[in-house]
Amino acid sequence: MRHPPHMPALLVGAALALVSALPLPPLPAAAAAPACVVEYAVTHTWDQGFQGAVTLTNKGAPLSGWTLTFDFPGTQKVSQGWNAQWTQSSHTATAVNETWNGGLGTGSSATLGFLASRSGGNPAPTTFALNGNTCATVAGDPTQPPTPTPVVDPPALHVSDNKLVDASGATRRMVGVNRSGGEFMCIQGHGIFDGPVDDHAIAVIADWNVNTVRIPLNEECWLGLDNIRPEYAGARYRDAVTALVRRIEDHGMTPVVELHWSWGQYTGNSAGCADIHAACQKPMPDARHAPAFWTSVANAFKGDPAVVLDLFNEPYPDRAGSTPAQAWSCWRDGGTCPGIGYEVAGMQDLIDAVRATGARNLILAAGIAYANDLGQWWAHRPHDPIGNLAAAWHVYNFNACADEACWDSVLGPLAAELPVVAGEIGENTCSHAFIDRVMRWFDGRGLSYLGWTWNTWDCSSGPALISSYEGAPTAFGIGLRDRLRALPAHEGKDTP
Structure with missing residues (x-):
């Protein structure tokens, strides 16, 4: 600290008296604090x-x-x-x-x-x-994002016997969450995604030791059909989805893109809506737009083998009046199906559309009864010319196949033949006792599962994993979060 030079006491006193007699200059105005x-x-x-x-x-x-x-x-x-x-x-x-x-x-x-x-x-x-x-x-360059934490790139998965493996041949499985919104926000005129999907939001998902995020999509929004608001359709929708896929990969996680809502009027048993447009879950994809959707999606991601393609969310041709044999034939081959008033695209049609682009990405095909019935999946399996096809299955506590006896008798034999991925698991209890049983059964067999859903909905109206986009779990989400965080790193999100 610097001190003032020494002066005799008398001189100092005189100086102070003189200063006190002089008028003081005005003080500068204090800068106002920012609001x-x-x-x-x-x-x-x-x-x-x-x-x-x-x-x-x-x-x-x-x-x-x-x-x-x-x-x-x-x-x-x-x-x-x-x-x-x-x-x-x-x-x-x-x-x-x-x-x-x-x-x-x-x-x-x-x-x-x-x-x-x-x-x-x-x-x-x-x-x-x-x-x-x-x-x-805030000072600094505001146009530059923060430097990301290094992560391992997600693997390019492919089927080997009944396992999913990476390029080195190491066994992998997909464990994580669904990120709903892309299927309904655009057609309802509200936007593209439900809640934030920026880098921070995706980092919060990864923090649960998630290695896979499933992204439900809307057929008409992706294709840019004229019933969708232009700001949420076509190239803008596709760019937003592609950007989300990249961010998921930037955090070392596998993106699964999936056709959720599609075109076609259905008013029969278990109809979700009477709208011809892609405003709800339909019993099967339509031949008019769904193959074009998958041609476009496959062209968008065929250069990125880490992206997984899930053909159709929850087929239910069995609810439309078909016999079991008719339902499974409709599921695979499409065409004119009992009780469905539009021409159907079967799983074979969609696989053919994907492979015709040259895409070699892993494909998932869900069974009937809202993806809960895989009983005849193997007998009616579609042909994939490169053999990179796995079965998708959904389970909630209110489904028919919702106990270990059914899983042992139906899923067990199928899982011995090819990989089985539970694309959605959940329960309507606002708790996690049921999914704990599902995850225990799947963990014991090295199978994949994804929780529904990473959205801040009231869990009493549907399974919601979080109460805030900062990752605060609901009572239901606690079960999935704690299970994922307990998995070894190679089964959850890889680290460098």
Whole structure:
């Protein structure tokens, strides 16, 4: 510490008296504290589009509602977002709180995300305002995402006898979650995904020791049919899905892309809706659009053998009035099926569409009775010219094949012939006693399973694994999370 030079006491006293007699200059005005702080980042980019993340921290008085605005300096245009109601007028983007996150206390933060189109460069916004008050921005380059933690790339899986193996021949299995939203948000006019799918959101999934994420898709949204809002259809939908697939792979996890909702009017037994459009689960895929969907999807991912292709979510031709023999024939061969008023694409048609593109990716084909019946799967198995086909199965506590006796008698013999993947497991109890039994049975046989679903729904209305996108598990999700985290690293998410 520096000290002032020594002066005689008398001189010091005189100086102090003189200073006290002089008028004091005005003090400079104190700089006003910012009302908020914003961190902006581009978390993923692709041709003509990108994904952005905004972390907003309130530095002022507690808020019961908020509006964040900022101006894009380039051609950027928000197409959809999450954790806020997003709009854009000219260059100005506006995010208004949702009903559930309007309260923002002093020092509290909200994390928002969005997808946007662009042409040319992608300069970052420089001015943000919270309820009209200018925010400070975090120093650094806001257009660059954080350096990711190194992970092992997901394996290119293929079938070897009754196992899934990687390129080295090591046995693998898929354990993880479903990420619902891509099947319904677009056709309902709300967006593309239900909740955040940015890099942070995917990292949270990986933290459960997940090695596989299944992505349900909508046929009409992917193909860009004219009944879908343009901002959620065609190339924009495909780009968003492709970006999500890449982020899943960036975190070392296997992406499974799956046809969930499809075209075709069905009003018979167990109909989910009377709509001809892809607004619900139909008993079988349609010959009019489903082969074109799979041709397009296979072309999109044939250069990436780590992507798994799940042909159709939950076939149920058996509910339409077929005999068991007719149902399984419809399942494999398609055509005119009893009780179904549109021409059906069978599993063979879809496999042929995929393989005609040159794609060699692993294919999954689910059985009938909402994918819960695999009793005649092997007898009616479709032909895959490269032999990279596995059986998919779904099980909930309310299904017919929902106990160990059925699993032993039906799944056991089939699993001795080829890999069996439980693409959905769940229960409507808001607990996990049932899936604990499923996972125990599958773990004992080295089989694959994926929990339904990584969405923040009320679990009483359907199995929801999480209560927040920060990974807080529901009472149901605790069972899956703890089971996955207890698995050895090579059975969960690989680490470098």
